[in-house]
Amino acid sequence: MIEPFLSTKTGQFSYFSKQLHLASWQGKEVLDFGGNIGNLLRDPNSTIDEERYWCLDVVKEALERGKLLHPKAHWVFYNRYSFSFNPNGVVGLPIPDLGREFDLIVAFSVFTNTKPSEMFELVEQLKAKLTADGTLAFTFIDPNHWSIGDFHASNFQWRLEDERKRGLLTEREKYDLLRRAQFAEWFMLVNGKHLSVESEAIEPSVEEKTCYVFHTEDYMRSHFPDAAILPPVNNEMQHCCVIKKGYLALPDKSY
Ligand SMILES: C[S@@+](CC[C@H](N)C(=O)[O-])C[C@H]1O[C@@H](n2cnc3c(N)ncnc32)[C@H](O)[C@@H]1O
Numbered sequence: 001m002i003e004p005f006l007s008t009k010t011g012q013f014s015y016f017s018k019q020l021h022l023a024s025w026q027g028k029e030v031l032d033f034g035g036n037i038g039n040l041l042r043d044p045n046s047t048i049d050e051e052r053y054w055c056l057d058v059v060k061e062a063l064e065r066g067k068l069l070h071p072k073a074h075w076v077f078y079n080r081y082s083f084s085f086n087p088n089g090v091v092g093l094p095i096p097d098l099g100r101e102f103d104l105i106v107a108f109s110v111f112t113n114t115k116p117s118e119m120f121e122l123v124e125q126l127k128a129k130l131t132a133d134g135t136l137a138f139t140f141i142d143p144n145h146w147s148i149g150d151f152h153a154s155n156f157q158w159r160l161e162d163e164r165k166r167g168l169l170t171e172r173e174k175y176d177l178l179r180r181a182q183f184a185e186w187f188m189l190v191n192g193k194h195l196s197v198e199s200e201a202i203e204p205s206v207e208e209k210t211c212y213v214f215h216t217e218d219y220m221r222s223h224f225p226d227a228a229i230l231p232p233v234n235n236e237m238q239h240c241c242v243i244k245k246g247y248l249a250l251p252d253k254s255y
Contacts (some may be wrong), residue, residue, distance in 0.1 A: 034110030
């Protein structure tokens, strides 16, 4: 029995409002995909209308916690399989129909734990849930980016150092992983020490518990050519991929 994951992270609203240059979300229908206990809504700077906030997540306990704090918002359990968060869920379950379209769909640190094939599939499904001029924004971690802060090294070095401090890696193993990942467009670090470089294959003997997925900016640009790929803000380490539905429509031929 794994402990349900309850996120204590703060600052998500401030992050997305800065990335989207949008301070007031009043009157907007908002879907927080992988929103956990609703930290986006709980952010002290949040301008989201509680009754227009929808949180979808694969962790039932997180949604129950969110509902206690914000009963007027909408908390929807999505029983999709996720090895880290919902190992008893249904593999490949489509996102449920919520009976509405959304002006804003955001996902903070969800595709940082999701295999790329699933990310591409879920992004397509989320795009279909936007209003005609709606926006989808989600974060990803570029392994080579040096995030602002006290740690003067790349995001991947930061992750490996964290795993080393937890006793999962030796100094030697850490440098070996850095060397193997250095030119990769994307890769996954499973259970803090198994590296899958540009492959979703994981050794059968490895029982997955954690999976950190890293994508370079260039990789995201090539896979989401209609998106804006923005560097981190507010001292966060995550980049933002912003897709505006209005920009996806074919231009008027007479124009
Ligand atoms: C690192 S946490 C971030 C939580 C929240 N966005 C925050 O910033 O506090 C990742 C969240 O994504 C959820 N998640 C993972 N895979 C998901 C999926 N396929 N659909 C919906 N939620 C998912 C997890 O249950 C977890 O709550």
